[in-house]
Amino acid sequence: MESTHTPPGPAPTAIARWATDAVPPAQRLDYWIGAICEGFLEMDVSARLGPGFRASLEAAPLGPLVVNRVSGSAQDVYRTPRAVAQSRDNFYYLLRKSDVPWHAAQAGREARLLPGDMLLVDSRFCYEFHFPLTANTLSIELPPAWLEAWLPQPMAQLGRRIDGQSGWGLTLSSFMHQLSPEVAASPPLPGALMADQLGALLALATGNAAAGDAGEAAPAPAPGLQALARRVRERLQQRHAEPGLTAGAIAADLGVSERTLHRCLAQGGATFGQCLVDCRMAVARRLLDDPRFDRLTGAEIGRRVGLADASHFIRQCRRQFGATPGELRRRR
Template identity: 25%
Template sequence: MTMLLEGTAHDFDGWQSLVSDSFVPLDTEPQRRGGFTGRISARDYDSVVMSQINADPHAVLRTPGLISRTRSDGHGGTANCFKVSLQLDGHGLLIQDGREMTLAPGTLAIYDTSRPYTLSFDSDFSSYVMMYPQSRVNLPVAAVGQLTATPIGADHQLGAVVAQVISQAGAMLPTLNRATGVRLAGNVVDLLTTVMADELTAAGGEADERQRMWDEITDFIDAHLSDPQLSPSTIAAAHFISVRTLHQVFEGSGETVAGEIRRRRVDRCRADLADPRQRQTPVAAIGARWGLSDPAHFSRLFRSVVGQPPAGFRRSVLANRTV
């Protein structure tokens, strides 16, 4: 079911609770004396959370203590997310990984909830923020770390397109049915990933051999997800490298080779199960389509990743196709 959070805070205690419930645990600090008002409207589209924020001047801090607490509370998944913000009005400052970036209307910025950051706004502002798991991005986490607190797409021909798409999606998503909203939110994440990959190429982030091999191997995985025999050994053989070398290519990516295969298969199955055009396709057939031919194994794997068995996920998604 789509999570809907609509809230307004009139003091900093209320605001801290509101932003922490909407995103990840955060500290807040006032930027000026007097009263405070902030409003958040947030919706969850299959782990892609789209929020609109309107608030008075303040700062939010993601501290090492809060990051450790998130993981110890059993919410490690929410600790490992990317957030992309599109500034609509007002100005601010993003600080992460030793870099500072000015946030002005129209700018896109990415930051990582698994590492400390600070956002500071010295005037009233509004913005759209998308938060999604790092696993939704087909790029090594370490490589994306080169882009935090930098203007995403500022010199890229797709940058203005992405900003426009996020702005239009933010306004449109609340009016769409569940299945359409999930697909649109996923498409926006894919478009962002395309821009980030090109930014990394331009910056030399993919120049080394490991990055080249990682791209080649993950393309191979995508092309062979339907093969139940796909495994680290078959992948290594297809690329004339040892299994040990294959695992070394994935070091620092945040995922093992087998884990990457499982994640991509579940992502494809999740998309098909959420597609109303495929409601008559048996759940087991969708699993088999993506290389998960054992129905019991498919159900266990899907539930471990998504939190619901595949049949239950399909029912909940298609039952919430409200306008």
């Protein structure tokens, strides 16, 4: 006689959890920094201390992705050059908040995001998140190879607000609103299929259908050189914080020769060195002008933009802005 017993389906995936309620109030911030370093990546966090500070993180895999839910008090999160250097593994992250506006910065871009908007960041480069009221965020970890199959040029999207209020962005936002670690742990459809749905919606929401580089079999026409120059500047915005960054490194990143890189910049009367300095000092000026970064010394701001020598940074400030870092702050 045949058995009528139905084999059970796959067991739900366990959800990893961290919560500051597990430790005394005085230890919560240190615990939270350790939790996000373990659950995400090496990052720094600043927050108002006290018994009111709370935060939690839940995470579960969804096919090749990981769905993370962060809840907690107001805080500022920084992915620093040191943290980037210490990380063995790197990922893209797609973030969405549904409750209150927040701010973020990466790649020389700053974004103010409304509830439902989304943001793509790359952990290989510095970024910062400012959560003025709550840190409640859905953050999806995206492996680089997976994302780059959907977005051929993802760097063009880093640090940009993805509008969650209309068009395909609204569809993507609605899809993300349904995701949670609980859904990832016991998905209604195969995890890989749901991940592909996210990838397709992200590609539609960003309009990212650009082809890869065409190579260098023939000299690029002037419009092609102009486009390449824009891409060089975009890469500099991404990588300006790396000490000792060279034209050769950027050229290799873009898949062109160093000679072509210099030629595309020269067409507009620019040099690689000056473009790099301009990028670094523009970011430094924003940090010096923002009271939120007054806790950082001038030397630390110099290091954050790739200028490890404090005296060199001061000289560049004088050359670019006619004042030292301290004088620029006092003039605000």
